[in-house]
Amino acid sequence: MDLKETDILGSSIDRHWYYASKAAATMRLLGTTPYRRILDVGAGSGFFSHHLLTHSSASEAWCVDISYDADSDATTDGKPVHYRRSIEAVDADLVLLMDVLEHVDDDVGLLKAYVEKVPSGSRFLITVPAFQFLWSGHDDFLEHKRRYTLAQLEAVVRNCGLTVKQGAYYFGLVFPIAATLRLLPRGAQPSPPRSQLKQHHPLVNTILKTLCNIELPFMGSNRLAGLTVFVLAQKP
Template identity: 30%
Template sequence: MDLAYYQDYYKLERTHWWFVIRGQLIQRLTKLYAAKTHPLRILNVGVATGRTTELLSTLGDVTSVEYEPSCCTFLREELSMQVTQGSVTELPYQDNSYDVVCAFDVIEHVEDHQTAVMELQRVCSPKGLVFVTVPAHMLLWSHHDVVNQHFRRYTRLELTSLFDQKAGEVVYSSYFNALLAGPVLLLRWLTRLIPKHWIRSKAGSDFTILADDNLLNKLFYKILAAEVKLMPRLSLPTGTSAFCLWQKEDVR
């Protein structure tokens, strides 16, 4: 992928309503469910253009891992961010190394997602937390998934079933972006009929559609922010994304 792609996504990760709200959800739930050790040892796998690492850095010491060599170059040269090039299916770390292990919209990019989740669990410390987010529902499959090189989308049950229930437990799972799931479904069906280059910019994903419309950005932000306030009191019945927080048992 070229520099223009990462520059496009750099802006989206920091200004687009969906990314901003996901970031707030990540911080909120990590604070609630992570061990109260200070500072937290955090592993962030699949950091993209670095926004999740920036957010997690407010909670502890973050080690960043990214698979794409060109993305690693962007992070190092453009952001001066330390990052290790590596794969979620073969993490270069010892067992039980991190208090929090994160993979935000990562495992859908991996054909062998079971091995990926096992690796996340392996490097998680006893009583530590694994936090994973994924796109939800194959019904929503579209060009957005193709351009982002997804293998699949998930139901909440499909996601939680990847986690070893003998080595720990799912402490919270839910969908999110429920209130906008209907409009997103309609948009994705409509965009199948419209030439892709008419409505998408360099990154080519749905995030680029109307990305510069400040009014809509603010409106959708407020709608989705209402959902975040419900977390973790409720587990939403549907949405465009799903997430799972799994806690490793204390084996010491």
């Protein structure tokens, strides 16, 4: 996750409808298959690793991000978390790339590099923002290169030698709201680079979280539309 968004939401990030719902979707897609060691690529604050360490049997996480000032170590729920600017081969059985591939010019090259660092059988959970037509100043603010369709992300994953296990869109019920807001005419000038993520009134936050909770049981079958693309894949 992007550190710019961590700065905006601060300590309340786990209560924000977007991140709370995304964490719940991550848990649902991973299912009951056990995993021990997490490699979190482009981890930022490590929000998703921390969530999985707290809510699953995972025992250790390696969070990698070039934005870290220096390597460091910490714990979450008594489990070790290693923050690294880079990493070589690691015996991880779950690799996270949560909103990472859209930040780089060569998405296939980056993903391939990490496929080579982990053993056969490792699972990859990847998320990216959906649909290029939803491009806005939010993407400029986060320095995105592109947005994806589900088919495009699945193609990237397969080009890296991974087997797609499941692919879906999420945030489908809030998609019409977000699409309307982003596509409303704003005159001749494009929207300025700024984050659309913000602290909401508790009532608004609850409503949006409830919509996502309603969608959650059905997300695995949503190949139509949403704000985020999820793909779960595995290294043969």
